[in-house]
Amino acid sequence: MALLDIRNLCVDIKTSKGNIRIVDNVNLTLNEGDICGLVGESGSGKSIIAKVICNSAKDSWIVTADRFRFNDIELLKLNPMKRRKIIGREISMIYQGSLNSLDPSKKIAKQLIQNIPSWTFKGRWWQWFGWKKRRAIELLHRVGIKDHKDIMGSYPTEITEGEGQKVMVALAIANQPRLLIADEPTNSLESITKTQVFRLLSSMNQNLGTTILLASNDITSIAEWCDHLTILYCGQNAESGPKESILKQPHHPYTKALLHSMPDFKQPIPLKSHLGTLKGNIPLLNQMPIGCRLGPRCPFSQKKCVIKPSTVKIKQHEFACHYPINLRDNQMKEKNNILEPLTINTANNN
Template sequence: MLLLDIKNLTIELETPDGLIRAVDRVSLSLKEGETRGLVGESGSGKSLIAKAIVGVLNRRWRIHADRFSWLGQDLLRLSSEQRRKIIGRDIAMIYQEPSRSLDPTAAIADQLEEAIPSELLEGSWWQRPFLRRKRAIALLHKVGIRDHKAILQSYPFQLSEGLCQKVMIAMAIAKNPKLLIADEPTTALESTTQAQLFRLLASFNQLRGMSVLLISHELESVARYTQNLSVLYCGQLVESGETSNILSQPFHPYTDALVKSVPEFQPELAPKAPLYALPGSIPTLQHLPIGCRLGPRCPNARKECVKTPLQERLQNHFYSCHFPLQYKAEK
C-alpha cells in the first residue's frame, strides 16, 4: 500500500528580493514497510522536505504540489486541524539535534510519558500513571537503554547526545507511527553510536513493518540500511530508484560523484589515492543556476543544460539529466 505520494513538490521562501525556490518539483513516494534514503549535500533541501511533510514550516515558506497525499488524502487540501490530527497519529519525526528538541526544564520521564497516547493504555483511569511509567520503561528498553531509572530522573542537559537521540526515538515510536522520518539522526555522534542507531531504525522496520525515511548526507550509511534511494542536489531530485541499482549503475553525474567519493564503494582505489570530487561547491539560495543546478560543476555540461531536465524512467530507475552517464548504452 502507498503511504506517502508526493508529486512535483515546490517549496519557495519569501524574501525582500522575491521568492526563492529552495525545492524544485521534487517527487517522492513511500510504500508500507519501505525504508527509503534521502541523500544530498548540506543545503540541498532534505530537511525542508521532511518539515513540509510534518507541516512545521513557518509562514515564510510557500508549499505547492501537484499531489501531496497520505493514504489517499491530499494533505494540502485539508484544514490545519485535520492535517495535525493525521500527522500526529501516523507520522513521527526525529530531528537533527536531540538535546535542543527536548525540553530542558522537564525530566525525561515527564516528556516520555507525555508522548504516550492515552488510547494505547489499557486499564482504568486510576491505573494510568502506573501504566504510563511501565510503557515508558519498555520504550527505553526497546531503544537499547537498560538503566532506565537514571535516565527517567535525568534532564536533557545531563545526558550525552547519543542518549538524547535514543530518548527522542523512544518518544517517536511511542504512538506506533506508520512512518518514521529520521532527519540526520547521527549528526555529531560517535561512529559506534551511529551504527547502533542505524541498526535500531532497521529493526523497527523489520520487526514492526514501520516505514522509515532516512535523511542523511552520508551515502555509505544510508545505502547499508535502505531499500530505495533518492538523491537531491540543490533542491532538485536528480536520481531515485533501488539502492543497489543506483550504486552499481548511477545515471546522473552527481550521483556518480557521490559514489566515487566513498572509499568503500571503490575497492580498486589505490592506497592514499585522492577521492573523486566535483569542482566548486553547492551554490547559495540567492545565486541558484538556471536549468540543471549542477550545470556549473558538471563535467558533462552542455548548452542544453540551461533548461531544467525532465524526469526520465528506465524500469524503476528515475533520473533527471539531459546527458546521463548510461545515455549511449540505454538509448
C-alpha cells in the same frame, strides 16, 4: 500501495528581495512498508521536505504541490486542525538537532511520558496504573540506554548529545507511527550505537510494518537498510530508483560523485592522492543557477544544461539529466540479451 505520494512539491521562502525557491518540483513516493533513503549533501533540501511532511513548515514558507497525499488523503487541502490530527497520530519525526528539540525546562521522564499516547496501551485494565512509566523505560532500553534512572531524572542540558539523540528516537517511536521520518537519526552517535539504531528501525519496519524515510548525506551508511533511494541536489530531483539499480549503475553524475566521495579502504590509497569530490561549492539560495542546478559543478555539463532536464524513467529507475552516464552500456546489454535468443533460434532452424 503508495502510503505517501508527492508530486511537484515546491517550497518558496519570502524575502525582502522576493521569493526564493528552495525546493523545485520534487517528486517522492513511499510504498507501504518500505524504507526509503533521501540522500543529498547539506543544503539539498532534505530537512525542509521532512518538515513539510510533518507540518512543521515556517510561516515564511510557501508550500505548493500538484499532489500531496498521505494514505489517499490530500493533506494540503485539509484545514490545519485536521492535518495536525492526522500527522500527530500516524507520522513521527526524528529531528537532527536532538538537544535543541527537547524542552530544557522538563526532565526526560516527563517528556517521554507526555509523548506516549493512551491509545497505544494494549494491556488489561489492572495494568493501567503506571504503564506509561514502564513504557518509557522500555523505549529507553530499546534505543540502547541501560541506565534509565539516570537519564529519566536528568534535564536535556545534563545529558550528552549522543544520549539526547537516543532519547529523540525513543520519543519518535512512542506513538507507533505508520510513517517515521528520520533526519540524520545517527548524528553524533558512535558506530556501535549507529548500527543499534538502524537495527531498531529495521525491526519496526519488519514487525510493525512501519514505513521509514531516512534522510542522510552518507549514501553508503543507509544503503544497507534501504529498499529505495531518492537523490536530491539543491532542492531538485537528481535520481531515484531501487537501491541495487542505483548502486550498480547510477545515471546521474551527482549520484556517482556521492558513491565515490568515500575512499575505498579495501585497496591501498596512494600518498597525497585526491579524494573523489566535485569541483566548486553548493550555490547560495539567492544565486541558484538556472536549469540543472548541478551544471556549474558537473564535469559533463554543456550549453543544454541551462534548461532544466525532464525526468527519464527506465523501468523503476528515474533520473533527470541531459547527458546521463552508464546509459549506453545498459542499452548495449539489453540489445545483446535480445539478440542472443534470436541467434540461437536461427542456428536451430538451420
